[in-house]
Amino acid sequence: MIQGEVWKIAIDALRANKVKALLTMLGVVIGSACIVLVVTISLIGKSYIIAQIEGVGANIVYGELRRAGLQNTTFSDEIKLSDLEAVHDTVPAVVRVAGTHDVQMSVVAGGVERPVTLVAVTQDFQAIRNLLVTQGRYFDDDDMKSRKVCLLTEDLARVVFPAVNPVGMEIRVGELRFTIIGVFKERIATFGQSEIARESVIVPFGLLKSYAGTDSVKVLYAQAATPEAVPSVTKDVEELLRSRHRTGALYNIQNLTAILDVARNISLAVSAVLLAVGSVTLIISGVGIMNIMLVTVTERTREIGMRKAIGAPNREILYQFLIEALIISSLGATAGIAIALAIPTLARPFLPEGVTIPISGLSIVVAFLVSCSTGMIFGYLPASRAAKLQPTEALRYE
Numbered sequence: 001m002i003q004g005e006v007w008k009i010a011i012d013a014l015r016a017n018k019v020k021a022l023l024t025m026l027g028v029v030i031g032s033a034c035i036v037l038v039v040t041i042s043l044i045g046k047s048y049i050i051a052q053i054e055g056v057g058a059n060i061v062y063g064e065l066r067r068a069g070l071q072n073t074t075f076s077d078e079i080k081l082s083d084l085e086a087v088h089d090t091v092p093a094v095v096r097v098a099g100t101h102d103v104q105m106s107v108v109a110g111g112v113e114r115p116v117t118l119v120a121v122t123q124d125f126q127a128i129r130n131l132l133v134t135q136g137r138y139f140d141d142d143d144m145k146s147r148k149v150c151l152l153t154e155d156l157a158r159v160v161f162p163a164v165n166p167v168g169m170e171i172r173v174g175e176l177r178f179t180i181i182g183v184f185k186e187r188i189a190t191f192g193q194s195e196i197a198r199e200s201v202i203v204p205f206g207l208l209k210s211y212a213g214t215d216s217v218k219v220l221y222a223q224a225a226t227p228e229a230v231p232s233v234t235k236d237v238e239e240l241l242r243s244r245h246r247t248g249a250l251y252n253i254q255n256l257t258a259i260l261d262v263a264r265n266i267s268l269a270v271s272a273v274l275l276a277v278g279s280v281t282l283i284i285s286g287v288g289i290m291n292i293m294l295v296t297v298t299e300r301t302r303e304i305g306m307r308k309a310i311g312a313p314n315r316e317i318l319y320q321f322l323i324e325a326l327i328i329s330s331l332g333a334t335a336g337i338a339i340a341l342a343i344p345t346l347a348r349p350f351l352p353e354g355v356t357i358p359i360s361g362l363s364i365v366v367a368f369l370v371s372c373s374t375g376m377i378f379g380y381l382p383a384s385r386a387a388k389l390q391p392t393e394a395l396r397y398e
Contacts, residue, residue, distance in 0.1 A: 036359075039363035100122075132184060133184045138184075
């Protein structure tokens with residue numbers, strides 16, 4: 001019997017038992033869809049977390065003087081603007097450097113005094129921290145030369161100037177008056193875990209000494225050129241600060257690599273659990289294929305006996321039932337992959353802004369091959385049993 005006839009007989013057998021074939025296929029559909037969706041969800045989670053972290057600042061290293069415990073610090077231990085220049089000029093792979101110094105002040109809104117965070121910043125702070133200016137503009141070179149201008153957070157602008165564009169107006173912070181040149185927000189809210197609080201005012205760093213009596217930097221930011229350069233920049237910044245200050249001074253230099261590692265580990269753990277669920281589903285579907293085909297072999301014993309009696313060799317009977325298992329599993333895999341691809345497309349309008357849905361081509365190929373392999377592996381036992389039937393015994397079967 002030629003191979004084309006084997007395929008025709010297998011397809012005709014499945015057509016004669018459509019409901020049974022569809023129910024057998026259902027498990028493969030679910031399992032293959034799970035594999036593709038697992039990888040897709042993992043990639044979405046990873047890209048979302050990375051986008052959140054990069055919203056705070058991409059490839060940033062930050063450091064400050066350690067003041068905790070019994071350590072005694074002196075004025076010479078403080079980070080200075082000259083340290084920022086040294087980091088920018090001498091540390092390889094650093095593309096930007098910025099510094100901040102924040103103090104607690106107060107403003108009057110609606111006749112009520114309320115606390116705010118006043119943050120003195122250098123020129124590149126916006127670029128490093130990805131601040132989004134929603135009204136007005138950021139500081140230019142002239143503003144940085146001790147001009148009394150400021151930017152407000154959106155929350156503070158709504159409180160102090162409700163329903164009014166504050167750009168060009170004045171605000172009194174403590175005993176100082178500033179002209180507002182812009183309103184901004186963090187691209188990704190840090191919920192007060194950085195120097196930027198919900199109600200903050202940022203001013204040029206040159207004004208720091210007039211209201212704080214110092215021109216030291218509390219937090220130093222360095223932006224590496226690439227993610228791979230972050231560890232080396234972290235180490236170099238720490239060594240540079242130690243070399244420029246006294247031996248007893250300690251500096252806390254950190255980056256966001258640890259957060260990224262935690263995010264990756266969580267993503268891997270979730271993916272492993274979901275893949276386990278998908279694998280169990282495929283195994284169950286494989287057992288279903290085997291059971292249904294064992295029943296099919298029993299039901300078609302006389303048919304098998306007649307074909308063997310007229311000369312069909314064992315391998316042709318084996319191929320026929322393996323082809324039936326392959327058709328069931330491949331069609332199920334195709335349907336499952338189609339469903340898995342349709343779900344992200346339908347869900348796209350409901351996802352947060354900026355979240356993309358990456359589809360892994362490798363996951364599609366793996367899902368298809370694994371599903372087909374599952375069908376073939378579990379279909380081999382009933383196919384082998386059918387091929388080994390004796391014609392005389394099969395013809396006598398009722």
